[in-house]
Amino acid sequence: MIPGRNGEPVPKLVYCYYLHAARICKEYSGNLITMNEHRQLIAELSEIAGLVPEYFDIFGMRHVLSDESRAAILSSMGMHVGTAGEVSREIEKKKMRQWHDLLDPVTIISVHAQPYRLALHLPMPEGREQTTEIKLTVEDEQGSMENIDFRAGTLQIAEEQTIGGRRFVRIMLPLPPKEMGYYRVSAACRHQDPVLDKVVRSLEGSARLIITPDSCYMPEQLQTGKTWGLAVNLYALRSERNWGVGDLGDLRRLVAWLSGLNAGLVGINPLHAIRNTSPFGISPYSPVSRLYRNHIYIDMEAVAETSGIRQSAPIPETIEVLRKGGRIDYEGVAEVKQDVLEQGFELFYRDQYLKQSPRGRAFREYLAAEGAPLEKHALFLALSEYLLNEHKAAAWPEWPEEYRSPESAAVETFRRNNHKRILFFAYLQWLIETQMAEVSAAASAADMPVGLYGDLAIGAVDSGSDGWMYQDVLAEQATVGAPPDDFNANGQDWGFPPMIPDKLRESGYDLFIRTIRKNMQHMGALRIDHAPGLFRLFWIPKGMGAADGAYVRCNQEDLLRIIALESVRNRTLVIGEDLGTITDEMRRTLQHFGILSYRLFYFERNYPDPAFLPPERYPAMALSAITTHDLPTVYGYWSGRDLDVKKQIGIISDEAQYARQKSDRERDRKLILQALQARDILPGPLSVDPSRIPAMTPELCRAIYRYLSVSPSKLVLVSLDDIVAAMDQQNLPGTVSEYPNWMQKIPLLLEEMMADPRWQDLADMFRTTRVMDRESAEAPSALQDFAASRRIPE
Structure with a gap:
């Protein structure tokens, strides 16, 4: 007991x-x-x-980030978070990173913030800074170098920190003013005794320095004027000469025709490389690469080495079937074009490349200028072809392990053994780039104020060449999407791996810079899809739903300054697609950097009143339009065709919801008529009673565009689908095979459309409402540097 x-x-x-x-x-x-x-x-x-702990969706509902989502997102960034000890070490590593690195991996400053003082971080005992020497080397993009010596006794300590019993110091070194551009700064720190790091007498490091303007480029004619243009889904064009999909030859003819109508720009869908396989590989917004383009857009008649091949049976018969088809057959077009181009490449390789003719030398120069990214993209396509045939593996994460890294021994062996096949895929890109340059030059020669207006998708699929090449900066275990909104009550998962902010910065923003630069080439303007993503992106851990996602902050000023630099260098106007969940602060910041807003008539209301916003209240720094590829055409909107289709395929499954949306649409039709009447631009015979106008008419459609045309917005974009009276929108978000997304051709041939006299009426209307004062326009630099002394809104 x-x-x-x-x-x-x-x-x-x-x-x-x-x-x-x-x-x-x-x-x-x-x-x-x-x-x-x-x-x-x-x-x-x-x-x-940078994870945002909570957010409010478009319905005002508060979402708090769960511990599980936090851990999953941090893990997708490459961090170890399984235990408290692991998390502590990750925190310590991040806090101490700036002191342990001699130089920050990248420094981005305004051209007006010079002279600039560069920060160096050194482990250094007390007093030793007086006997330490530092040599800086600043190298520009042409390889010119400037050496700057800081002798012993001249160094000043700006800050110090004790870490693990060791003293670290921050030294600020002045740099001489430089022009805008990219630089490599190298630092060498030396001392006669091994005091810098206990056992070494010197430390060396290098980093990227980027000097940028404070605003994006603005064309001279738009400094004081405004213009209009046509939005075209290039793939949807029908013509007597293309091969079943609109191509760069059609685009060249469009530019020549529209410039004669005094249009200032021609907007096109992204031309990014896609797989061209239905149903998941045909969206221009789900590319395998945003750096390179889709070969189906090559104008085959402009490829000299295919002239004889194009006439060989059964190619003409195949082309005729593709051309007359009611829907776009991406696989069929891609296959016949690649087949003809493969045969043409054999002739080019033998007669031009090997013999180093002028055309062959031009191709070699292109290869040299593009460098490793093009070679890896072409290598990826050749590998994909081989591994699909041999292992039935389409996506690189499914490839045999030895091929999953571009730097592996197996990949290098494949590269050496398949040089010619890799060269073929590079040849396709050269053809596209050459033809794009010709179309862009034609727009410039026609004195179009903007010219080609391109579109940059928000990301590339994780199974593509961009994902394979840049695995180190992409979060493979997360995807980008959007929280719940009016169009998707459960949120959206777009399937793209996000760039990891810290790792992207550590790389000197290489992928981001290349992406912006490549997409600005040959473009007078570039639309950046989902501009809020420059501030924060909605991450969804793989295996979870959008409800488990979270916003992750981006290094917004760095990204915006890079865009401004590339914009000025490429003379490309920038439009930010600022729809959806976006704050006023974000819009102010975009405007601060000279990025045009993207305003759609359907959404511009006098909230909370549903009445349409008067045109004079549209912002001047904006591109204004009625609709996009994701929204109903004017004809479809008026008839409620989009609502009927959504009900038919089950997107709208509730009868009460359907009735409510039909009622709202009836109200909107009346509001449109009232808005037009208030501006005295309602066509004469029409009344404000929508029941008396059961169908959209060309006259009413033109009146709505006139409403937009009198706005102060610098750009107004007309949708080709509206003018040719298309009923169905090109893409219905939230669907795959239930709707013919990206497959619909315009109802008229290009030749018929260009002969239609009603286009002249449209051009005459814009000529009276969008006057281009070219004589009094200021020099481009006047707007580029308008924010020289301003800060970004906090």
């Missing part, structure tokens, strides 16, 4: 039970403390990594 309280005996068995229970309670308490500590550390690391 064991004595208990008050001396009473306690049986041994009961005593052991008490001991065991106490031990369990202690362990539970300890685990609870550990779990709470882990949770708190995860929250701290999340804040450092």
Whole structure:
């Protein structure tokens, strides 16, 4: 017996039970403390990594980020977060990173912020800074170098920190003013004794320096004027000469025709490389690469080496079937074009490339200028072809392990053994680039104020060449999407891996710079899809739904300054697609950098009143339009065709919801008529009673565009689908095979459309409302530097 309280005996068995229970309670308490500590550390690391702890969706509902989502997103960024100890080490690593690196991986400054003082971080005992020498080398893009020496005794300590018992110092070194551009800064720090890091006498490092303008480029004619243009889904064009999909030859003819109508720009869908396989590989917004383009857009008649091949049976018959087809057959077009181009390449390789003719030398120069990214893209396509045939593996994460890294020995062996096949895929890109340059030059020669207006998708699929080449900066275990909104009550998952902000910065923003630069080439303007993504992106951990996603902050000023630099260098106007969930602060910041807003008539209302916004209240720094490829055409909107289709395929499954949306559309038709009447531009015979106008008419369609045309917006974009009276929109978000997304051709041949006299009426209308004052326009630099002394809104 064991004595208990008050001396009473306690049986041994009961005593052991008490001991065991106490031990369990202690362990539970300890685990609870550990779990709470882990949770708190995860929250701290999340804040450092840029995760936004909560957000409000478009319905005003508050979403708080769960611990599971935090951990999954941090893990997708490459961090170890399984235990409290691992999370602590990640926090310490991030906090101390700036002190452990001699130079920040990249420094981005305004051209007006010079002279600039560059920060260096050194491990250094007290007093030794007076006997330390530093040499800086600044190298520009042409390879010219400038050396700057800082002798012993001249260094000034700006800040110091003790880490692990060691003293680290921050030294600020002045740099001489430089022109805008990209630089490589190298630093060499030396001391006669091994004091810098206990055992070494010198430390060396290098980093990227980017000097940028404060605003994007603005064409001279738009400094004081405004213009209009046509939005064209290039793939949808029908013509007497193309091969079943609109191509760069059709685009060249469009430019020549529209310039004669005094249009200032021609907008086209993204031409990014896609797989050209239905149903998942045909969206121009789901590319395998945003750096390179889709070969189906090559104008085959302009490829000299295919002239004889094009006439060989059964190619003419195949082309005729593709041309007359009611829907676009991406696989068929891609296959016949590649077949003809493969045969043409054999002739080119033999007669031009090997003999180094002028055309062959031009191709070699293109290869040299593009460098490793083009070679890896072409290598990826050749590997994909081989591994699909040999292993039935289409996506690179499914390839045999030895091929998953571009730097592996197996990939290098394949590259050496398949040089000619890789060269073929590079040849396709050269043809596209050459033809794009010719179309762009034609627009410039016609004095179009903008010219080609391109579109940059928000990302590339993780199974593509961009994902394969840039695995180190992409979060393969997360995708980009959007929280719930009016169009998708459950949110959206777009399937693109996001760039990891810290790793992208550590790389000197190489992928981002290349992407912006490549898409600005040959373009007078570029639309950046989902511009809020420059500030924050909605990450969704793989295996979870959009409801488990979270916003992750981006290095917004860095990204915007890079865009401004590439914009000025390429003379490309920038439009930010600022729809959806976007704050006023984001829009102010975009405007600060000279990025035009993207305003759609359907959404511009006098909120909370649903009445349409008067045209004079549209912003001047904007591109204004009625609709996009994701929204109903004017004809479809008026008839409610989009609502009927959504009900038919089940997107709208509730009869009450359908009735409510039909009622709202009826109200909107009346509001449109009232808005037109208030501006005295309602066509004469029409009344403001929508029941008396059951179908859209060309006159009413033109009146709505006139409403937009009198706005101060610098650009107004007309949708080709509206003018040719198309009923169905090109893409219905949230569908795959239920709707013919990206497959619909315009109802008229290009030749018929160009002969239609109603286009002249449209041009005459814009000529009277969108006057281009070319004589009084200021020099481009006047707007480029308008924000020289301004700060970005906090």
